[in-house]
Amino acid sequence: MAEFKTNPEILQPENLVYKRTNLLTEKALSYCPGCGHGTAHRIIMEVIEEMGIQSETIGVAPVGCSVLAYEFMNIDIQQAAHGRAPAVATAIKRLFPEKFVFTYQGDGDLAAIGTAETIHACNRGENMTIFFINNGIYGMTGGQMAPTTLPGMKSSTSPYGRDIQTMGNPLKMTELVATLPGTIYVTRQAVHTPSAVRKAKRAVRKAFENQKLNKGLSFVEIVSNCNSGWKMNPLQSNEWMVENMFPFYPIGDIKVNEEK
Amino acid sequence: MKELRLMKGNEAFAEAVIRAGADGYFGYPITPQSEVMEYLMAQKTHERTGMVTLQAESEIAAINMVYGGAGCGKRVLTSSSSPGMSLKQEGISYIAGAELPCLLLNVVRGGPGLGTIQPSQSDYFQSTKGGGHGDYRLIVLAPSSVQEMADFAGLGFELAFKYRNPVLVLSDGAIGQMMEKVELDVQQPRFTDEEIRKNTPWATIGKTPDRDHNIITSLDLESIKMEQHNQKLQEKYRLIEENEVRYEKIGCEDAEYAFVAYGTSARICQKAIELARAEGIKVGLMRPITLFPFPKKILNDMTSRVKGILCVEMSAGQMIEDVKLAVEGRIKVEHFGRYGGIVHSPSEIVEALKKQIIGG
Numbered sequence: 001m002a003e004f005k006t007n008p009e010i011l012q013p014e015n016l017v018y019k020r021t022n023l024l025t026e027k028a029l030s031y032c033p034g035c036g037h038g039t040a041h042r043i044i045m046e047v048i049e050e051m052g053i054q055s056e057t058i059g060v061a062p063v064g065c066s067v068l069a070y071e072f073m074n075i076d077i078q079q080a081a082h083g084r085a086p087a088v089a090t091a092i093k094r095l096f097p098e099k100f101v102f103t104y105q106g107d108g109d110l111a112a113i114g115t116a117e118t119i120h121a122c123n124r125g126e127n128m129t130i131f132f133i134n135n136g137i138y139g140m141t142g143g144q145m146a147p148t149t150l151p152g153m154k155s156s157t158s159p160y161g162r163d164i165q166t167m168g169n170p171l172k173m174t175e176l177v178a179t180l181p182g183t184i185y186v187t188r189q190a191v192h193t194p195s196a197v198r199k200a201k202r203a204v205r206k207a208f209e210n211q212k213l214n215k216g217l218s219f220v221e222i223v224s225n226c227n228s229g230w231k232m233n234p235l236q237s238n239e240w241m242v243e244n245m246f247p248f249y250p251i252g253d254i255k256v257n258e259e260k
Numbered sequence: 261m262k263e264l265r266l267m268k269g270n271e272a273f274a275e276a277v278i279r280a281g282a283d284g285y286f287g288y289p290i291t292p293q294s295e296v297m298e299y300l301m302a303q304k305t306h307e308r309t310g311m312v313t314l315q316a317e318s319e320i321a322a323i324n325m326v327y328g329g330a331g332c333g334k335r336v337l338t339s340s341s342s343p344g345m346s347l348k349q350e351g352i353s354y355i356a357g358a359e360l361p362c363l364l365l366n367v368v369r370g371g372p373g374l375g376t377i378q379p380s381q382s383d384y385f386q387s388t389k390g391g392g393h394g395d396y397r398l399i400v401l402a403p404s405s406v407q408e409m410a411d412f413a414g415l416g417f418e419l420a421f422k423y424r425n426p427v428l429v430l431s432d433g434a435i436g437q438m439m440e441k442v443e444l445d446v447q448q449p450r451f452t453d454e455e456i457r458k459n460t461p462w463a464t465i466g467k468t469p470d471r472d473h474n475i476i477t478s479l480d481l482e483s484i485k486m487e488q489h490n491q492k493l494q495e496k497y498r499l500i501e502e503n504e505v506r507y508e509k510i511g512c513e514d515a516e517y518a519f520v521a522y523g524t525s526a527r528i529c530q531k532a533i534e535l536a537r538a539e540g541i542k543v544g545l546m547r548p549i550t551l552f553p554f555p556k557k558i559l560n561d562m563t564s565r566v567k568g569i570l571c572v573e574m575s576a577g578q579m580i581e582d583v584k585l586a587v588e589g590r591i592k593v594e595h596f597g598r599y600g601g602i603v604h605s606p607s608e609i610v611e612a613l614k615k616q617i618i619g620g
Contacts, residue, residue, distance in 0.1 A: 054466075054467055055466045055468050056466050058464050058466060060328070067479065068479075070473075071475075073473075074473050075467050076466055076467045076473055076475075077464060077476075078328060078331045078464055078476040079476065079479055080324065080327070080328075081324060081327070081351060084320065084324035084327075084351070087320075087322075088325065088327055088328035089328060090314070090321075090328070091286060091312075091314075091325035091328035091329040091332075092328045092329065094284065094312045094314060094329075095283055095284055095312060095329050095332055095336075096332065096465065116317055116318060116321065117317070117320075117321050119317075120316075120317035120321065
């Protein structure tokens with residue numbers, strides 16, 4: 001490999017246009033190269049830093065690929081049992097109503113084993129934020145079918161494709177929670193292009209700002225890729241996501257309840 | 261000043277947790293313990309002390325709310341009865357693994373399955389041997405009166421924070437439902453945020469610049485670290501065994517025989533002692549108050565004086581295993597159980613003593 005030499009003039013402080021947020025730790029992310037989790041972590045931590053609320057924020061990490069989120073997010077954080085993050089976060093928020101509380105959950109965690117906790121936290125209108133990373137598969141355990149797996153999509157437990165007659169339909173949790181009176185803001189975003197990242201970050205910001213207003217639960221889905229689980233390279237997986245996931249899980253705001 | 265009241269066991273426990281300065285109760289209705297949450301809701305705990313009382317969507321959600329609150333250094337609790345406690349076991353394992361202090365109440369009913377709503381003691385194994393997955397122990401307190409239902413609320417929180425360990429009050433449907441007079445402690449203040457930061461520096465209440473971020477977890481993917489964590493837990497349990505054994509001995513001074521019983525069956529044994537002594541049988545009672553740590557040494561010491569032990573349990577025989585381990589085969593140990601919601605009569609206990617221990 002050719003030696004890369006940086007021109008020292010480029011490193012002058014006045015030339016700094018982007019800096020990694022201090023709210024991500026120095027630990028190397030455990031996610032597969034190409035996965036959207038890293039970007040999702042980054043924008044959430046950037047928003048917390050920009051709002052200056054690190055000392056008032058408590059996060060809850062799930063079971064799944066992001067089980068080790070607590071290693072990367074430089075905030076006080078609890079690791080919850082599989083699916084139970086909204087219950088854990090409910091108690092934290094009720095006991096510290098002035099703090100900012102969020103959960104960060106995958107689709108297996110949130111939409112399968114934790115369905116009850118998700119629906120009831122949303123329905124109670126807990127004044128907190130749920131971040132929902134939907135990649136249509138169980139990543140950490142090795143690519144099994146998730147509740148969000150698309151019809152016909154192959155996984156290690158639907159090796160011939162998801163047959164909706166025997167395996168059920170994919171569950172649109174985000175549309176479902178939008179019907180509940182306790183949610184104030186429900187949106188679906190993505191992080192596969194710079195413009196999508198900017199929009200997703202605005203949604204993250206709005207979700208945290210909503211906690212200041214004490215209006216109810218904000219729910220931010222981020223449709224993401226799982227190149228490992230989908231058996232594709234990162235580029236193919238992003239293209240596949242746009243072609244297949246987005247038609248089923250359309251990007252954009254689903255509920256914005258401004259006057260509540 | 262202490263206050264005297266006539267209360268149900270479940271209500272006395274609920275009143276005592278408010279007075280102990282509890283910050284949060286998270287529960288789900290189940291007979292025979294629903295009075296706990298009903299009482300707390302009727303008391304408007306949020307107005308009275310600032311305590312949160314929340315009815316969760318399930319026992320599973322409730323115990324995970326306890327995890328969240330305990331991870332923030334707050335005094336939190338849940339209560340349930342046997343089938344509900346089974347649902348909570350995963351969460352209790354996480355709480356034990358993450359070394360979080362909390363208070364649990366099981367007002368036991370007969371099982372297995374949906375069983376019955378009548379009192380039983382058939383959750384002894386689940387309560388004292390772990391219950392959920394992994395090598396862990398709860399501190400288990402067994403009340404045998406409404407007074408102890410109240411007393412063990414404060415004591416339970418104290419032990420939970422002393423050892424960063426869940427404490428279980430193992431009651432039963434009889435103690436929970438019956439009314440007795442109870443002397444209540446004065447109101448203790450709830451923890452301030454400053455006290456939480458000082459006394460529980462591990463709590464997740466917001467990272468400040470003066471410390472690293474706090475993490476509440478029971479996970480470590482490095483086996484060597486997980487083994488060390490387990491060793492640390494075991495050392496803590498040994499320390500608890502050294503320091504926290506509690507028991508009561510009744511009529512044991514001249515006893516030739518002994519009953520070993522806790523909770524409701526210990527009360528019935530006291531009547532059985534009166535009946536037996538009227539017939540000239542010298543029998544006493546050793547009542548374990550802590551089921552973990554179990555009073556092993558005191559039982560072993562008793563073997564030099566008594567000829568035989570009858571374990572009286574509202575179960576098919578669970579505590580008897582710990583009694584036999586403690587006695588090390590020195591004297592005869594027999595079990596006499598009623599179960600499925602049936603409570604012993606004092607006279608049938610005396611008959612069992614005669615038949616199984618004295619005549620056997």
